[in-house]
Amino acid sequence: MSPPALARVLRALLAGCALLAACGASAGPDAVAPPSVPGQTTVGGIKYSGKLTQGGWLRGVAPPGTRAVTLGGKPLALAPDGAFFAAFDRDAPPSVQLSVTAADGFGLAMPLAITPRSWRIETIDVAKRPGKMPDAAFRERRAAELKQIGAARALRSDVGGWRQAMIWPASGRISGAFGAQRIYRGEPGAYHGGVDLAAPAGAPIMAPADGVVVLAAADAAFTLEGHLLIVDHGMGLASAFLHCSDLVVHVGDRVAQGQLLGHVGMTGRATGPHLHWALTWQGGRLDPQLFAPAGR
Ligand SMILES: [Zn+2]
Numbered sequence: 001m002s003p004p005a006l007a008r009v010l011r012a013l014l015a016g017c018a019l020l021a022a023c024g025a026s027a028g029p030d031a032v033a034p035p036s037v038p039g040q041t042t043v044g045g046i047k048y049s050g051k052l053t054q055g056g057w058l059r060g061v062a063p064p065g066t067r068a069v070t071l072g073g074k075p076l077a078l079a080p081d082g083a084f085f086a087a088f089d090r091d092a093p094p095s096v097q098l099s100v101t102a103a104d105g106f107g108l109a110m111p112l113a114i115t116p117r118s119w120r121i122e123t124i125d126v127a128k129r130p131g132k133m134p135d136a137a138f139r140e141r142r143a144a145e146l147k148q149i150g151a152a153r154a155l156r157s158d159v160g161g162w163r164q165a166m167i168w169p170a171s172g173r174i175s176g177a178f179g180a181q182r183i184y185r186g187e188p189g190a191y192h193g194g195v196d197l198a199a200p201a202g203a204p205i206m207a208p209a210d211g212v213v214v215l216a217a218a219d220a221a222f223t224l225e226g227h228l229l230i231v232d233h234g235m236g237l238a239s240a241f242l243h244c245s246d247l248v249v250h251v252g253d254r255v256a257q258g259q260l261l262g263h264v265g266m267t268g269r270a271t272g273p274h275l276h277w278a279l280t281w282q283g284g285r286l287d288p289q290l291f292a293p294a295g296r
Pocket of ligand 1: 176192277
């Protein structure tokens with residue numbers, strides 16, 4: 001088929017997609033919404049696969065020359081080969097718009113169905129503990145720590161960990177699931193932003209995917225996170241490891257999947273030794289269990 005003919009066919013297919021996507025009620029057999037755990041789905045020349053659910057992710061490839069891909073209005077970075085990554089926050093809405101602007105400026109928008117999940121919610125009939133009023137020294141120290149975390153998360157490295165199937169950073173059962181939340185007399189507490197792995201103190205912590213170390217609180221432990229390590233996996237996807245006993249990598253180090261990063265501990269606010277592993281993408285919190293292999 002000649003390139004112009006191919007372009008016409010592609011355009012017709014794209015137009016079909018857009019129309020069907022906009023009026024799902026009268027859609028024909030081809031208008032089935034993308035499955036929530038697709039092998040690989042093709043929409044308007046874009047191929048993608050992933051876990052399209054709250055806390056999940058998507059990896060895709062856009063055709064050569066694609067001008068832009070946005071998700072929920074946010075522009076996604078495209079790698080030189082057209083590959084991209086996106087993810088869905090714990091509280092992502094049931095539908096997010098994926099928009100593509102092709103090489104010739106032709107646009108296509110397609111809603112992606114994001115499967116909602118039910119989180120472990122514990123309702124407690126006591127008021128939220130007021131806790132000790134933090135003193136001025138703590139507030140000042142905490143503000144500096146949060147600034148450091150924010151600056152580290154804003155760094156973008158040219159690294160391909162985001163393309164990899166992740167491995168678990170430590171062995172041990174999951175003692176705290178992502179997303180769990182307590183409600184104190186109607187007042188919600190913060191939800192659990194990572195998974196807790198019950199590993200003994202001193203157990204090794206391995207890189208779940210390739211990355212660059214963007215924060216390593218090796219000397220001074222952070223007030224809540226203790227010896228905190230943040231690894232950027234590229235495309236805005238980052239891992240954080242909390243409560244470590246020690247770290248063996250430094251800011252700027254490139255780490256390979258499986259490489260030793262440090263050891264499990266209980267520094268910062270922790271009641272016992274464990275590894276809290278958190279994954280974030282563009283400010284959204286993701287469920288590590290959707291990135292690492294099932295069946296621990
Ligand atoms: Zn935790």
